[in-house]
Amino acid sequence: MSTTTVAQNDHKEAQDFMPINGTDYLELYVSNSKQAAHYYKTAFGFKSLAYKGLETGSRDFESYVVEQDKIRLVLTSPLKSGTDVGRHIDKHGDGVKVTALWVDDATYAYEEAMKRGAKSYMEPKTEKDDDGEVVTSGIYSYGEVVHIFVERKNYNGTFLPGYKKWESEYQPTSTGLKFVDHMVGNVEEGRMNFWVDFYANVMGFKQIMSFDDKDISTDYTALMSKVMSNGNGRIKFPINEPAPGMKKSQVDEYLEFYEGEGVQHIAVATDDIVNTVSDLKSRGVEFLTIPTTYYDVLTDRVGEIDEDIESLRKLGILVDRDDEGYLLQIFTKTVQARPTMFFEIIQRKGATSFGKGNFKALFEAIEREQELRGTL
Ligand code: FE2
Numbered sequence: 001m002s003t004t005t006v007a008q009n010d011h012k013e014a015q016d017f018m019p020i021n022g023t024d025y026l027e028l029y030v031s032n033s034k035q036a037a038h039y040y041k042t043a044f045g046f047k048s049l050a051y052k053g054l055e056t057g058s059r060d061f062e063s064y065v066v067e068q069d070k071i072r073l074v075l076t077s078p079l080k081s082g083t084d085v086g087r088h089i090d091k092h093g094d095g096v097k098v099t100a101l102w103v104d105d106a107t108y109a110y111e112e113a114m115k116r117g118a119k120s121y122m123e124p125k126t127e128k129d130d131d132g133e134v135v136t137s138g139i140y141s142y143g144e145v146v147h148i149f150v151e152r153k154n155y156n157g158t159f160l161p162g163y164k165k166w167e168s169e170y171q172p173t174s175t176g177l178k179f180v181d182h183m184v185g186n187v188e189e190g191r192m193n194f195w196v197d198f199y200a201n202v203m204g205f206k207q208i209m210s211f212d213d214k215d216i217s218t219d220y221t222a223l224m225s226k227v228m229s230n231g232n233g234r235i236k237f238p239i240n241e242p243a244p245g246m247k248k249s250q251v252d253e254y255l256e257f258y259e260g261e262g263v264q265h266i267a268v269a270t271d272d273i274v275n276t277v278s279d280l281k282s283r284g285v286e287f288l289t290i291p292t293t294y295y296d297v298l299t300d301r302v303g304e305i306d307e308d309i310e311s312l313r314k315l316g317i318l319v320d321r322d323d324e325g326y327l328l329q330i331f332t333k334t335v336q337a338r339p340t341m342f343f344e345i346i347q348r349k350g351a352t353s354f355g356k357g358n359f360k361a362l363f364e365a366i367e368r369e370q371e372l373r374g375t376l
Contacts, residue, residue, distance in 0.1 A: 016231030017112050018204040020101045023180040023235065024150040025065070025072035025159075026266065027098035029088045030336070033077035036094070037064035039335075040073055043283045044343075045175035048168035050159035054079065061085060064166065065159050070179040071268060072159070074098070088144060094336035096263035098148050099141070099183060101235065106151035110137035116202045121146040131157030139202075142187050142195050142239070143261030175283070176276040181267040181346050182227075182236035182354070186254045188261060192224060192241035199228040199237060208236075213243035215356055218363050220376065221249035227354065238354065240264065250366045253375045257338040265331070267344035273328045274307060276345055277315045286333040288365040290316050301357060302326055306349070320357040325350015331362060339373055 030036040040046040046066035053062035060083055063076040076097075078086040088097060103109045107124040114120060121138035132155040138148040150160075158165045187195050199205035205228040213222035222243035229236045242251040254264055270276040281287070295313040299305075302321040307328065312319065317330045328347045334340055346355075355362075370376040 016204055018103075018109060018230065020103055020109075020230050020232070020235050022070065022102050023183075024100035024102035024148075024152075025074050025098070026096055026180070026183075027063075027074035027076060027100065028094060029085050029092075029097045030075050030077055030094040031089050033062050033064050033075040036075040036077075037066055040066050040075070041170065041172050043285050044068070044280065045172050045177065045283070046071075046073065047171045047174075048166040050163035051166035052163045056162065056164050058162070063163070065163065068174055068177045071177055092144070092258050092260065092262060093338035093340060095258060095341055096145060096183075096266070098138075098146055099263075100148040100150050103149045103151055104153060106135040106137045106149040109149040110139065112204075113139050113202050117198075118202045122148070127161035129157060129161040131155055131161075134160055136160075141198070142185050142191070143258075145185070145262060172283075175279040176270045176272055177268045177345070178271065179269050181269040181344075181348070182238060183266050184225075184238045184240060184264045186240050186251045186258075186261060186264040188255060189242050191261070192226060192239050195239050196226045196228060199239075203228075203230065205230050205235075205237070209238075209353065211356065211359075213245075215359060218360060218367060220247040220367060221245040221252075221363060223249050223251045247367075247376045248370070250363065250370065253370060253373075254340050256375075258340045263341060265342050265344050267329075267346050270345060270347050273317055273330070273345060273347035274311050274315065276347075277317060277330055280332075280345070281315070287316055288331045288333060288362070288369065290318065290361050290365055294318070294361050318355060318358040318361065320351065320353070320355040322351045322353040324352055327351035327353070327355060329355050329358065331365075333369065339369070339375065 046068045049067040050065035052058045063074050065074050110124050118139040121140050124137040126133050126135050134155045135151040138146050208229045209227040211225045222245040223240050224243050225238050225240045227238040240251050242249045302319050317328050326349050330345050332343045334342045
């Protein structure tokens with residue numbers, strides 16, 4: 001096996017100069033923020049949290065913030081032509097613009113990153129309202145994605161200064177999604193190691209795993225991936241690049257339709273994947289399907305598990321095991337007009353890996369979708 005797990009101890013001397021408490025929010029630039037917010041509420045079980053737009057004095061942009069447990073999505077659209085948000089949507093379609101990282105000191109985080117070669121997106125700034133103050137700063141990552149550092153220890157408001165609470169009588173029940181487990185980036189061929197080095201050198205992340213085209217290939221397509229994690233493991237960013245294959249890989253398809261590098265999928269964790277996925281399906285979320293033969297050999301491959309195999313088969317949930325335990329996972333179809341971003345639902349029962357044993361079944365499922373789109 002060509003998978004490499006890099007022992008944490010190898011990097012112990014590297015002290016964590018970039019402490020991060022977790023993902024603060026993800027901001028998506030979308031063509032219709034109002035309808036996107038409704039989709040995430042209705043289909044995924046998010047609740048209305050905050051709003052910024054004409055009613056709050058925001059003349060150029062409208063943002064709806066939805067929340068489920070520790071996951072916050074900000075959905076932003078322009079209110080006029082000629083904006084940078086509009087240009088971003090014209091080029092990329094709907095997609096993730098900001099991965100906001102919750103830190104104790106956004107000025108310090110920015111200065112440390114800049115000292116180590118980051119490209120500035122936004123110098124530290126303090127915004128205040130009646131609920132206190134928030135300091136934010138930002139740096140560029142791959143493509144047009146940015147990381148915004150959010151320091152909110154002196155803030156008691158709903159979300160951020162400039163937003164008002166979004167009161168809504170329509171608050172669907174949660175589907176059990178709890179937090180962002182990891183977020184995957186697709187980068188151009190030959191650029192994976194550049195971004196691995198960026199996260200290591202600029203952000204102090206460690207490489208915890210790598211996969212090459214021997215792990216991740218089917219008869220047609222191949223990709224390579226390295227997983228970067230921050231010091232406390234709360235932020236995990238796998239980075240994919242396409243490897244030459246007989247046909248166009250899923251990463252190639254993404255890069256073509258997104259017109260550049262960007263976020264491929266957001267993995268969100270649940271404590272009960274069978275109930276979460278049943279619920280999501282009943283609300284209209286579409287998932288990739290796996291041939292039922294996958295389940296015929298499942299117990300041979302992963303051993304005994306707590307879940308009823310028949311339920312997993314019915315829902316198409318995948319299982320994989322590593323040295324520390326097992327995990328259950330499933331992938332949605334892409335969630336916007338372009339075949340670019342999708343979600344993963346994941347439940348970890350000890351396993352800290354990413355489901356390598358499922359890559360083949362998963363990529364064949366993606367290829368069936370690509371075949372239908374004529375992009376294989
Ligand atoms: Fe994933």
